[in-house]
Amino acid sequence: MQSVIHFGRIDYLIVCIYFAFVLGIGWVLRRAMKGSGDFLLSAHSIPGWVAGLAFLSANLGAQEVMGMGAQGAKYGIMTSHFYWIGAIPAMVFLGVFMMPFYYGSKARSVPEYLKLRFDEKTRGFNAVSFAVMTIFSSGISMYAMAKLMGLLLGWSFEGSIAISALIVLVYIFLGGLTSAIYNEVLQFFMIVFGFAPLVFLGLRDVGGWSGLKAKLADVAVSQHFAPGAWSEAWSHIGSPSQNPMGVEWFGLVMGLGFVLSFGYWCTDFLVVQRALAANSMTAARRTPLIAAVPKMLLPFLVILPGMIAIVLTYQASKGATGGFALPPKNGAYDYDLVVPYMLGHYFPTGMLGLGMTALMASFMSGMAGNVTAFNTVWTYDIYQSYFAREKPDSHYLLVARLATVFGIALSIATAYLAAAYNNIMDVLQLVFAFVNAPLFATFLLGMFWKRATGHGAFWGLVLGTATAALHHGITQPMGATSLVMGGWLGTIAHVYPSSMAQNFWTAIFAWSVCFGATVAISLATRSQKTDEQLRGLVWSMTPHRDSEEAALPAWKRVAPFGALVVALALLLNLVFW
Amino acid sequence: MNLDIRYPIGYLFLVVGAILVAYGLASDPAIYARHSLGLNINLWWGAIQVAFGAVMVALARRAASKRAGRD
Numbered sequence: 001m002q003s004v005i006h007f008g009r010i011d012y013l014i015v016c017i018y019f020a021f022v023l024g025i026g027w028v029l030r031r032a033m034k035g036s037g038d039f040l041l042s043a044h045s046i047p048g049w050v051a052g053l054a055f056l057s058a059n060l061g062a063q064e065v066m067g068m069g070a071q072g073a074k075y076g077i078m079t080s081h082f083y084w085i086g087a088i089p090a091m092v093f094l095g096v097f098m099m100p101f102y103y104g105s106k107a108r109s110v111p112e113y114l115k116l117r118f119d120e121k122t123r124g125f126n127a128v129s130f131a132v133m134t135i136f137s138s139g140i141s142m143y144a145m146a147k148l149m150g151l152l153l154g155w156s157f158e159g160s161i162a163i164s165a166l167i168v169l170v171y172i173f174l175g176g177l178t179s180a181i182y183n184e185v186l187q188f189f190m191i192v193f194g195f196a197p198l199v200f201l202g203l204r205d206v207g208g209w210s211g212l213k214a215k216l217a218d219v220a221v222s223q224h225f226a227p228g229a230w231s232e233a234w235s236h237i238g239s240p241s242q243n244p245m246g247v248e249w250f251g252l253v254m255g256l257g258f259v260l261s262f263g264y265w266c267t268d269f270l271v272v273q274r275a276l277a278a279n280s281m282t283a284a285r286r287t288p289l290i291a292a293v294p295k296m297l298l299p300f301l302v303i304l305p306g307m308i309a310i311v312l313t314y315q316a317s318k319g320a321t322g323g324f325a326l327p328p329k330n331g332a333y334d335y336d337l338v339v340p341y342m343l344g345h346y347f348p349t350g351m352l353g354l355g356m357t358a359l360m361a362s363f364m365s366g367m368a369g370n371v372t373a374f375n376t377v378w379t380y381d382i383y384q385s386y387f388a389r390e391k392p393d394s395h396y397l398l399v400a401r402l403a404t405v406f407g408i409a410l411s412i413a414t415a416y417l418a419a420a421y422n423n424i425m426d427v428l429q430l431v432f433a434f435v436n437a438p439l440f441a442t443f444l445l446g447m448f449w450k451r452a453t454g455h456g457a458f459w460g461l462v463l464g465t466a467t468a469a470l471h472h473g474i475t476q477p478m479g480a481t482s483l484v485m486g487g488w489l490g491t492i493a494h495v496y497p498s499s500m501a502q503n504f505w506t507a508i509f510a511w512s513v514c515f516g517a518t519v520a521i522s523l524a525t526r527s528q529k530t531d532e533q534l535r536g537l538v539w540s541m542t543p544h545r546d547s548e549e550a551a552l553p554a555w556k557r558v559a560p561f562g563a564l565v566v567a568l569a570l571l572l573n574l575v576f577w
Numbered sequence: 578m579n580l581d582i583r584y585p586i587g588y589l590f591l592v593v594g595a596i597l598v599a600y601g602l603a604s605d606p607a608i609y610a611r612h613s614l615g616l617n618i619n620l621w622w623g624a625i626q627v628a629f630g631a632v633m634v635a636l637a638r639r640a641a642s643k644r645a646g647r648d
Contacts, residue, residue, distance in 0.1 A: 010600050014593055021589045028580050050582055182582050189586055193629075197622050201613055348608040350600045350619035354593065 005152045005344040011353030018357045019167055021186065022364075026171030026179045036396035039176035040376040041108060041277060046178070048283035050185055052290025055274040057184035060191060061366025062359050063144055065302050069342070070335035072306025073313075073326070075245045076216060076230030077576055079306075080299035084233070085257040088296055088569040090265035091288040096562040098266055099275060101447050103284040104536045108276075110269040111381040117446045117537045119454030119528060120385075125461060127381035129435045130269060131374055135407060136428055138370035139414020145363035146415065152340055152356075161415055164360075168368050169408045172375075173401060177277060180365070180372040184274075187361040188294075194358030195301045201346045202308035205323075215311040220244075222314065230307065233576045246478075246498025255504025259511040263440040270373045282548050285558045292565045296572055302339075309338045367411065375403045426484045430472070437507045438464025438514030445518050448539045454529075456522030464514025471509045477502045581640060587633030590626045597623025 033039045046054075071079040107113040111130065115123035146160035171179045206212045217227035229236050229243055236242040237249045265271060265288070275287035309326060313333060316325035324345045326333040343355040379400045388395070418425045442461055445452040473489035477499035480486060485499060496502040534541040549557055601620025609617050 010596065013596065017592055017596075018589070021585055025580070025585055032579050182580070182585070185582055186586055186589065189590070193590070193622075193626060197613075197618055201616070201618070204614055346613055348604070348612040348619065350597050350604070351613070351622060354597070 005340070005352065005356070006349070007153050007352065007356070008349035010350050011356065014350075014353035015357050015360065018190070018361065022167060022171055022183050022361075025182050025186070026174035029175030029179050029182070032178065033174070033176050033397070035393045036379065036400055037393075038178075039397055039400050040372075040379060042176070042178045042181060044277060045279050046181060046274075046277045046283075048278055048286045049290055050181065051274050051278040051283065051287040053188045053294070054181040054184040054277075055271055055287050056291035056295055057188040057191075057362075057365060058271055058274055058369040060188065060298070060362055061141060061369070062148075062363040063141065063366065065191065065195075065359065065362055066336055066339045068299075068302040069306040069309070069339035072303035073310040073333070073335050073338050074306075075243070076220075076307055076310075077233050077299075077303070078230075078237075078243060078245050079303045080233055080572075080576065081252060081256060083296055083299050084569050084573050085253065086261045087265060088292050088565065089257065090261040091292045091295065092562040092565050093262065094266045094272075094275075095285045095288040095292075096558055098443070098447060099285040099288070100281070100542065101537055101539075102272060103276060103278075103281050104542070108380050109376050110267060110272050111377060113537070114442075114446070114457070115381075115385075117529075117534070118452075118457040122442075122454055122458045122461065123381060123385075125458060126439075127377050127385075129432070131377050131382060133432050133435075134270065134370040134374040134377070135410045136414055136432070138367045138374070138407070139411040140418060140425065141363055141366040141370070142411055143415035143418040145360065147419075148340065149360075151337075152344070157419070161412060164364055164367065165408050165412055168364055168371065169404065172368055172371055172404050176400070177273070177372045177376070180368045181274060181277060183361075183368060184365045187358075187365045190354075190358040190361045192301065194355040195305070197351060198342055198346055198355065199301060199304050199308075202305060202342065205346075206308055206311050212308060212311060215315070216307060219310055219314045230310075231576075233573065235577060240497035240501060245500055246496075247501045247504065251501050251504040251508070255508050259437065259440060259507040260504070262444075263436055263438075263507070263511070267439045267443050268436075269377060270369055273373055273376065280548060282552070282558065286561065289558065289561050289565055293568070296565075296569050305342045306335070306338045309342055367408075371404060371407045371411070374407045375400050378403045378407070423484065430484060431469075433503070433506070434465050434468035434472070434510070437468040437510035441511050441515040441518060445515065445522075446538070449519075449522075450534060450538045450540050451522055451527065452518060453522045453525045453527045455525040456518040456520075459521050460514045460518030463517045464510045467513040468506050468510035471506045472502070475502055475505075581637045583633045583637035583640075587630045587635075587637060590630030591634065592630075594623045594626030594628075594630055598627065599623075 037043050068079060068082070102110070102113055105113055105116055107116055111123045111127035114126050142161055142164055145164055146157045149155040149160045150157055171183060175182070203209065203212065206215055213231045216230035220227055220229040223244065225244060226236055226242065237247070237252065240246045240248050275284045278284040278287050309324060312324040313326045316323055324342065326335065326341065327337055328334065340359065343352060343359070347355050379396055383399055384396060438461055441464065442457050446457060470489070472486050474487065474491055474493040475496060476487040476492050477485055477496050486502060496505065531541060536542050554560060597619045601617050601623055604619065606617070609615055
């Protein structure tokens, strides 16, 4: 295959050095893996700042990085809503209000919390759907990486899969969760060092922020929007027709900012696991708050390149030569390639190696994050609960190690499945979205309403998931071309202005039904748990005096830190209003 | 935990930064005119990485000697 980017010997050298460090970390950590708790939970030994950066990085997979670049080009600065409203408030809520229950309950996973708080069937539902989802995500990461490396560097599909699978396998097999967390921290710094010069050079090229803003106005006007539509985050959100995202403020704030964001950041074990690995309750609560600070600055690293790219592409379409232009695709542009193409454009050999290594690193830590979360849920929530209950710990360590092997084997199978049947992947992704949409209602009621029962939680989740599917089945985004986009039940009750608006509203409906059904069914059923059993799991049954926290000076405590993070995010929203 | 993560981070950026600095000094300036607006990005960004790596290693060493002092 003809490669798009010219990769020199120095570039390959940098890639190899990075891989050597990644494997080296696993090798050094191997001796610390004495029991299943070391391997699956990092023995609660990770300092707060390390857990915080891993928390951030676990979500910063390459699809995220490239996707945000693509959306930056398509939608401009509005994309940062996925950070400033779609992440920060939920991360603060997790740290301040929810972490005391997760960490304090001594649950080893999110599904296990559900078992302690509700019952076995609620845990089973969450554990099984989560385990399948992690394998799927890890396989998709692998597939996307192999496809991209084939396109950019001319690597063979099999070769990319084999190398990435082998490296991830070795470092997790040796060092478990700690290895994954350490490599996530390393990857965070790779992304920062690999992308910061790209933004610097790009901004210099277009005349700084003011130059970018002026040129984005041309792009916006050429697509019949107000001049500020690409450079102002909130000013054009009164109605869906005013902005390229096709969303209005209520759907955005409630759908993205509340339901989807809280559902992901506060309940997804992939990220929560990083906080649970922290070495104290205070460190665990600070984990998402520490992550929130770099998180709110990430748009400048991952969204700006897309915004710069669309300006340069627009100029090229008007006759400018020698600059950058996005590759065309189906009469529009191939936005998904914004980031790697920008790297190839601005980086000479040397820096190019660093930039591409950062991208590969985030693909692999995307895989590793999913595999480590899968290991824990498989070993504790599925194997130990349903197959072999009372075994010595060494048995579970072995099972966890083997889970790494077959987890990666299943990921490889998924990657090949994705290569063969793209539609299956879209459908699966949709099903997971249905399962995830109502989740936060269950946790909110579980943690803050003592009366919520296991039957209420389980049937609330089932009905919420069904509502998401039903809503998707009878609505469509404008210009839908396939049934994966909605309307597969035959009748169309409503047409949304964009698929993003449809997603937001699917989530809002699913959440509301789950919330209402959980409350109603809980009131109609008897709680199986005594007050004593709910201690540490529910707000009203938990003592709120935390002696560890009380010993700290006020400015070091969790709540003021959380308030500061919220204030900073608010400030960013105002600056880019 | 038997490994301070700041060591691998520090050494990685020391090594990669040094390679970029060396390559920046040795490479043909034409590649910078073609890609990075005439700026020798390998040289100066490599230097920043070396400095960052050195700070990380220094912090890890200080923490280690503090721990040793306590024992």
